[in-house]
Amino acid sequence: MLRQAWLVCVKDVRMEFRGKEALNAALAFALVVLILFSFAFDPTSEQIREITGGLLWILFAFSGVLLVNRSFAREQSNDCLDILIASRVPASALLLGKAMANLVFILTVEAVCLPVFSLLYNINLFLLPQWLLLVCLLTSWAISLLGTVFAAMTVNLRLRELMLPVIVYPMIIPALAGAMQLTNVVALGKPPEGDDLIWVRLLVGFDIIFTALALGLMDTILVD
Amino acid sequence: MSDKILLTVGLASAAFLVRNLYQMFMVLPDEAAQGAIYRIMYFHIPSWFSCFTCFFASGLASGYAIWKKNFRGDSLAVAATEVGLAFTAIGLATGMIWAKIIWGIWWTWDARLTWAFITALIYAGYLMMRSMIDDPGERMRVTGVLSIFAFTSVVITYKAIDWWRTQHPGAILSFRTGGGNTDPAMEAMIYQNWFALLLLTVVLVAVRFRMEESRREIEGLRRAVYAG
Amino acid sequence: MSVLKAERISKFFGHFPALRNLSFSFEPGSCVALLGRNGAGKTTLLEMMAGLSRPTEGTLTIGGRVSLLGHGIGVYDELSARENLNFFASLHPRGGDVDAWLEKVRLKEVAEAPLREYSRGMRQRLALARTFMGEPDLLLLDEPFTSLDDKAVALLQWLLAEALGRGATIVLSTHQIPEAMQLATHILFLEKGKLAYNGPRPEEMLGDSKWIYRTYGVAN
Secondary structure: OHHHHHHHHHHHHHHHHHHOHHHHHHHHHHHHHHHHHHHHOOOOOOOHHHHHHHHHHHHHHHHHHHHHHHHHHHHHOOOHHHHHHHOOOOHHHHHHHHHHHHHHHHHHHHHHHHHHHHHHHOOOHHHOHHHHHHHHHHHHHHHHHHHHHHHHHHOOOOOHHHHHHHHHHHHHHHHHHHHHHHHHHHHOOOOOOHHHHHHHHHHHHHHHHHHHHHHHHHHHHHOO | OOHHHHHHHHHHHHHHHHHHHHHHHHHOOOEOOOEHHHHHHHHHHHHHHHHHHHHHHHHHHHHHHHHHOOHHHHHHHHHHHHHHHHHHHHHHHHHHHHHHHHOOOOOOOOHHHHHHHHHHHHHHHHHHHHHHOOOHHHHHHHHHHHHHHHHHHHHHHHHHHHHOOOOOOOOOOHHHHOOOOOOHHHHHHHHHHHHHHHHHHHHHHHHHHHHHHHHHHHHHHHHHHHHO | OOEEEEEEEEEEEOOEEEEEEEEEEEOOOOEEEEEEOOOOOHHHHHHHHHOOOOOOEEEEEEEOOEEEEOOOOOOOOOOEHHHHHHHHHHOOOOOOOHHHHHHHOOOHHHOOOEHHHOOHHHHHHHHHHHHHOOOOOEEEEEOOOOOOOHHHHHHHHHHHHHHHHOOOEEEEEOOOHHHHHHHOOEEEEEEOOEEEEEEEOOOHHHHOOOHHHHHHOOOO
């Protein structure tokens, strides 16, 4: 199963990096929103430190859902999903592969946006790179995993683009809330400790619970 | 369930509620710190318990529906979810009235309130999804999984007062605190009113369940007519 | 080895029975033509054989490697012919020789170009290569003759004959009865979700494609 998941992931990444349509759109969107932020509040004030995490993760959640939306739509144009299921690729392998590919896309957007944000708003986010990486990995996995599951659920709906965010955002709030808090702490150069560690635990627990649920239930979503 | 049983349960619920109202207003005294308004808790807490029960039932029924490919489970899930959302609305409204009087504000963004709100949004999304999927089998599978996922949010709502320091009051019932800080008569009243509301819940869910079953039958007949 | 066996399978969409109480079983090397009017349940049955849906009642046993050619061509427009075949071949332990198949469907010279640059006929040939590559045991084809051009039809008929020769089982649903009857050894004829005929292809069908509808169809 892992081998097939890996193949699906490589295939999805290759397809996306060939055209880069969704990736470019998501990146452009993220940068536009980064600029919009500067109008929402005084970009030179100190208070921006307190909302850095919030801003960044709203940005990543929005562009992440844009990316994830394509995940199953990509399979649909020529009925490729049917072929994969008929070839006995397990639904859980499909989910895992697609979630890994989406993780790559979301991390790409983050890799561009984090330095740009640091530059434009004069906040060094990279004081504790290992913590930042951990937060990004845990949270991006949460976004991409739940996003992929719900993309599979909504792929046949007429209002797919509208319905996916409506379902995904409330579900990922626990992970986003944790990421926002932790990013704020990490941006100050303090390693998370005490009360902040509950957010790390929450992120890890969130990832584990939903990965298990999703792997177990994916077959139900895809096969009638 | 037959009409007679439903009617009996409904009447029992009504009788119990009337009896409880008499007790609340005529027998039990005002609370020392909050005065008369504390009585709204006799509806606030039981409403949330009924709401959680409904969402739990929805998750279980969804799991059963998916596992056994049983459409009755699906109907039960949607019935329980809708009734659960009604209790969510009651819980939020009673909470806001209480907050306006005790805190002076209708709403605050603490973890408990926020997550109650999120939970309501998720289950509203569940109902929205249902209305958008035409194929009954796909509807059962997709929204069934959603209902199971959504229940995690109920758990977070319930545990929010333990996990974070909230403005929302902490646990008051003795099975969570170990007892001692709530008057036993008042606590008993909460359980009694929950029982009355649970009876009401059963009636509402049963009625909505029948509606859903009929709706699905009509859907099937219509499809058969078009196909033939 | 291919196994294709249905025991009293039914499929309900809500209350609506799409398929009712079907039983059949086919030996390896059979070519089964799935016939019936629109809405008779052909696609539903084919989807169940492909594993896209499961029977509501009864058991459907499918063994061996399954390959499906549905309404869509089932290859990715963003990838090249070689990447497509490589991907689908790598999903199986016995995937097939990609180079040989590119040669066979005469796409070797353009194998590195993305599919969106291909003509319709080229895409169809690639879809055929994807379907037949790796010697699948059970081939499921949904209306395969409908959208193909002449060259591709000839290729398909040749590939089908070859697959039958090595003992694969083929199920094809079709409206183009004359093309299918040359190959078919058996017929499954569906009327309103029920099996109206299940058996060897009658001789009469070769010359008269409406014969089965007149003989076994319910009067309409």
